[in-house]
Amino acid sequence: MSETKITVIYDNPTDPSAFESAYEAEQLEAARKIPGQVRFEASKVWPKEDGSPAPAYRMIDLYYPDYDAACVAVTTPEAGAFFEALGRLSTGGVRILMSDVEVAQQ
Known part of the structure; x- marks a missing residue:
């Protein structure tokens, strides 16, 4: 069986400064505490070439x-804390995907 990845895609927040001030403590640290992970990645989406925002703002994998x-992990209290904070911080919208990693990093 291959790896499973949970991807959180944050759309552009209504107040980027407020989002950024809470992101590290309320999202990154909470995400790191969710048990069972084999790898963790966080990224910030580049703006478009003309400087305007892309449809997405940040991602956590x-x-x-x-x-x-992965199914067990999302039922833990640590995941509950992460998702509760996610609901408060993702003022521009959020998408969460669970996917099968077909080609893993070498």
Whole structure:
């Protein structure tokens, strides 16, 4: 069985400064505490070439050994704390995907 990845895509917040001031403590640190991860990535989306915002703002990727492990992880109290903060901070919208990693990083 291949890895499973949970991707959180934050759309552009209504107040980027407020989002950034809370992001590290309320999202990154909370995401790192969700158990069972084999890898963690966080990224900020580049603006378009003309300087205008892209449709997405930031992303967090949480990698798990398999689908079952990812499903267990999202039911933990640590995940609950992460998702509660996510609801408060993602003022511009958010998308969450769970996907099968078909080609893993070498």
